[in-house]
Amino acid sequence: MKAQPYLFFNGRCEEALAFYREALGAEVTALMRFQDNPDPPQEGTCGGAPGAPAPSPDKVMHAEFRIGETHLMASDGMCGGQPRFEGISLALTPADAADARRVFAALAEGGQVQVPLGPAFFSPAFGVVADRFGVPWMVVAPQA
Numbered sequence: 219m220k221a222q223p224y225l226f227f228n229g230r231c232e233e234a235l236a237f238y239r240e241a242l243g244a245e246v247t248a249l250m251r252f253q254d255n256p257d258p259p260q261e262g263t264c265g266g267a268p269g270a271p272a273p274s275p276d277k278v279m280h281a282e283f284r285i286g287e288t289h290l291m292a293s294d295g296m297c298g299g300q301p302r303f304e305g306i307s308l309a310l311t312p313a314d315a316a317d318a319r320r321v322f323a324a325l326a327e328g329g330q331v332q333v334p335l336g337p338a339f340f341s342p343a344f345g346v347v348a349d350r351f352g353v354p355w356m357v358v359a360p361q362a
Contacts, residue, residue: 224291225292241324246283302352322343329347
């Protein structure tokens with residue numbers, strides 16, 4: 219058994235995947251659009267909400283991507299509303315403090331720094347940032 223993060227981007231999944239490719243070297247390993255589904259969802263069937271619109275056919279129904287050794291999943295989702303990533307953070311362990319600075323700066327572009335990257339008793343470079351999609355990341359360089 220394994221647990222994998224599944225991120226819902228409410229219509230911005232493709233943009234998020236491109237951002238993670240650039241910022242983190244992510245590799246997209248699978249991508250299916252709603253139009254690829256042989257039994258597409260109909261209007262009013264989204265999460266059981268009456269009158270909810272069917273998702274746009276060109277939006278991402280399911281994607282899988284890899285950052286380093288970690289596999290994540292993502293989707294545009296089916297319902298309206300803003301993505302909310304509450305109560306979780308994705309932790310990144312770059313190779314060293316220099317790589318931590320590069321990754322942190324890339325994630326912070328268009329995002330919000332919550333804890334500036336700096337030395338901590340457990341790491342030469344630790345910081346917390348919510349990227350432009352609202353996904354919180356903890357960047358933790360290992361001790362030498």
